[in-house]
Amino acid sequence: xxxxxLRLATGxxxxxxxxxxxxxxxxxxxxRRGLPPPPRAGRDFVxxxxxxxxxxxxxxxxxxxxxxxxxxxxxxxxxxPVPDPRLVIAVGLNYRSHCxxxxxxxxxxxxxxxxxxxxxxxxxxPIPAWPLTGQLDYEAExxxxxGRPGRDIPLxxxxxxxxxxxxxxxxxxxxxxxxxxxxxxxxxxxxxGPCGPWWVAREEVPDPQRLGIRAWVNGELRQDSSxxxxxxxxxxxxxxxxxxxxxxxxxxxxxxxxxGVGVFRTPPTFLAPGDDVxxxxxGIGRLENRVVDPAGL
Numbered sequence: 154x155x156x157x158x159l160r161l162a163t164g165x166x167x168x169x170x171x172x173x174x175x176x177x178x179x180x181x182x183x184x185r186r187g188l189p190p191p192p193r194a195g196r197d198f199v200x201x202x203x204x205x206x207x208x209x210x211x212x213x214x215x216x217x218x219x220x221x222x223x224x225x226x227x228x229x230x231x232x233x234p235v236p237d238p239r240l241v242i243a244v245g246l247n248y249r250s251h252c253x254x255x256x257x258x259x260x261x262x263x264x265x266x267x268x269x270x271x272x273x274x275x276x277x278x279p280i281p282a283w284p285l286t287g288q289l290d291y292e293a294e295x296x297x298x299x300g301r302p303g304r305d306i307p308l309x310x311x312x313x314x315x316x317x318x319x320x321x322x323x324x325x326x327x328x329x330x331x332x333x334x335x336x337x338x339x340x341x342x343x344x345x346g347p348c349g350p351w352w353v354a355r356e357e358v359p360d361p362q363r364l365g366i367r368a369w370v371n372g373e374l375r376q377d378s379s380x381x382x383x384x385x386x387x388x389x390x391x392x393x394x395x396x397x398x399x400x401x402x403x404x405x406x407x408x409x410x411x412x413g414v415g416v417f418r419t420p421p422t423f424l425a426p427g428d429d430v431x432x433x434x435x436g437i438g439r440l441e442n443r444v445v446d447p448a449g450l
Contacts, residue, residue: 154213155438156202156317157351158194158232158275159224166232168194170216171351175223177216185222188212195237196403202354203300203316203402231275234319234352235298240404241268241346242394243294243323245336247409248382254412263385263393268323268407269341276350276440281447282426283342286326289424289444292410293368293376293432295361296321297387298352299404304395311391314400318361319352320432320440321407322368327416327423347430347442348405358436361387365435366411371428375418378411380434 155171159178168191169176179191189208192201201209216222245264246252252259274280282289300316323340324347330339358364361380368376385393390406415422424430428444 154354154357155351156198156354157234157349158236159229160232161229166194166236168192168198169224170213172217172223175226176229177219177222178224179212179216182216182219182222183212186215188215194232195235196239196401199235199298199300199316200402231277231350233273233275233348234350235403235405236273238270238273238403238405239401241270241273241407242266242405243268243340243407244385244390244409247384248378248411249384250378250382250412251410251414254417259384263390265394266336266340268346269337272341272343272346274344274347274442276347276442278347278442279344279445279450280324280347280424280430280442281342281344281450282424282444283326283447286328287423288327288416288421290325290327290415291368291370291375291424291430292323292325292414293366294321294323294407294410295364295366295380295434295437296348297391297406297408299391299400299406300355300402302399302401304397304399306392306395306400308388308392311388312355314391315355315387316402317352317354318358318434318437319348320434320437321405322347322430322432322440322442323407323410347440349440350438353437364437365433367433368413369431370424375415376411376413380408382411383408
């Protein structure tokens with residue numbers, strides 16, 4: 154199953170099921186069939202789906218087969234799959250190749266940092282080239298959507314708390330990252346967290362450690378790796394993050410990036426207005442965003 158959030162022409166955000174032939178507005182589908190409305194798009198929806206809410210299960214089953222349910226192309230825009238997470242946590246230096254490309258040792262424990270949730274944007278949303286940075290960079294990442302709340306989660310139970318997976322571009326202002334010696338602004342500016350297009354239910358991804366991950370800039374392949382190369386796998390990250398921190402449904406955990414980011418190319422190659430960035434993760438989908446001059450937003 155693929156779920157996400159659409160913003161309709163009315164300005165309303167609705168939960169959506171993404172079928173191969175297009176998205177279904179689950180709120181409209183419930184009204185059409187006289188079924189209870191689905192939970193609000195975002196973390197409420199994630200929590201209900203993970204808990205196997207029977208009314209939601211029935212609605213999704215009906216929506217998978219409805220011949221009249223599709224939202225017409227051009228009548229919506231993509232929102233972040235979970236537009237209202239409490240937490241967006243990412244991991245630094247979690248691919249061996251990314252450590253090698255910057256001559257860094259592989260860390261002995263996960264290097265967690267927070268991204269500001271307001272940085273999130275959707276598939277096809279612009280990446281602003283804010284004037285306070287001249288070194289705008291991309292990072293292709295597999296992101297985990299937490300489904301079941303928990304704290305101090307044992308490693309052997311960690312995957313029970315995962316609702317599914319999405320794609321996140323951990324956009325970074327490298328000059329701010331270097332100057333400020335911490336990453337809050339460098340990775341947290343508005344539009345620095347393109348995410349989506351949807352989240353894929355955990356059951357659809359048998360092994361999150363065997364997924365190809367790739368990034369292109371203007372059609373040029375820049376990152377080409379596999380989640381096998383992670384230093385710390387998904388289950389360990391979830392378990393370790395939960396030590397002393399209560400995780401809730403809808404929280405996002407982005408799991409790091411492989412080699413090939415712009416700052417470590419020879420010469421360094423940064424993003425500029427007009428550049429197109431595309432990221433694919435096998436079994437998840439393709440996230441596309443264009444860099445723009447924020448004066449036009």
